[in-house]
Amino acid sequence: MNVKKAFPPLLFLLSLSVFGQSAPGETPDPSALIGTTLADLLGGYGAPNSVYPVRGLAPWQDDVVFVYDSAEFFIYGNRVWQLKLKAAYGIAEGQTQDQVVRILGQGEALEGYSTFSLPSRVWPLTLRVNWDSSDRVSAIYIYRSDF
Numbered sequence: 001m002n003v004k005k006a007f008p009p010l011l012f013l014l015s016l017s018v019f020g021q022s023a024p025g026e027t028p029d030p031s032a033l034i035g036t037t038l039a040d041l042l043g044g045y046g047a048p049n050s051v052y053p054v055r056g057l058a059p060w061q062d063d064v065v066f067v068y069d070s071a072e073f074f075i076y077g078n079r080v081w082q083l084k085l086k087a088a089y090g091i092a093e094g095q096t097q098d099q100v101v102r103i104l105g106q107g108e109a110l111e112g113y114s115t116f117s118l119p120s121r122v123w124p125l126t127l128r129v130n131w132d133s134s135d136r137v138s139a140i141y142i143y144r145s146d147f
Contacts, residue, residue, distance in 0.1 A: 030088050031118050031125050031142050033073070036080045041066065041073060048073075061147075074143075082143035089127065097135040104129075118142065 036044075048066035054074065056062050063082075066073045074082035086093050090103045100114075101107075107114040107129070118125035123144050130139040 030071070030083055030085055031121070031127075033071075033080055033083060034125060034142060034144055035122065036073075038075060038078050041075075041080060081147060082141060085140045085142065088140050088142065091129065091137060091140065093137050093140065095137045097131060097137075100129060100137060 033041075045066075045068055048068055050067045052065050052067070054063040054065055060076075063074045063076050065084075066075065070086055072084040073080045074084070091100050097114075104116055104127075107116040107127075113128055113130045116127040116129075118127050123146050126143055126145040128139075128141040128143065129137055130141075132138040
């Protein structure tokens with residue numbers, strides 16, 4: 001079998017398989033969605049509920065965000081580079097910092113958020129958990145940390 005010819009279809013099938021939900025609002029491994037093309041995103045999720053722009057500090061940092069019920073997909077060019085999720089890896093918005101630490105471990109604690117390194121696929125990945133003023137999860141992001 002020619003691996004170079006078999007790999008793209010296999011990658012496409014794997015990318016579509018992560019669109020199935022294992023629990024309400026949570027994909028089996030949401031980090032697999034990083035790098036998804038716009039065509040595959042629309043094919044797997046359909047039209048978004050809404051779309052909005054995010055202005056970066058430099059023009060190359062501008063994104064378009066597709067909003068769905070359980071996730072927001074930050075797109076640069078033709079690929080997803082960041083996700084904002086309501087739930088991932090056993091944690092969800094509203095959980096306490098203590099609950100998150102019991103599930104994920106300590107991570108790197110910074111002012112207002114904690115980060116966790118994820119297993120790399122083709123690029124380095126980071127899970128970021130933002131905390132509100134009462135130390136509860138206010139946002140969950142997965143992103144390429146090489147940007």
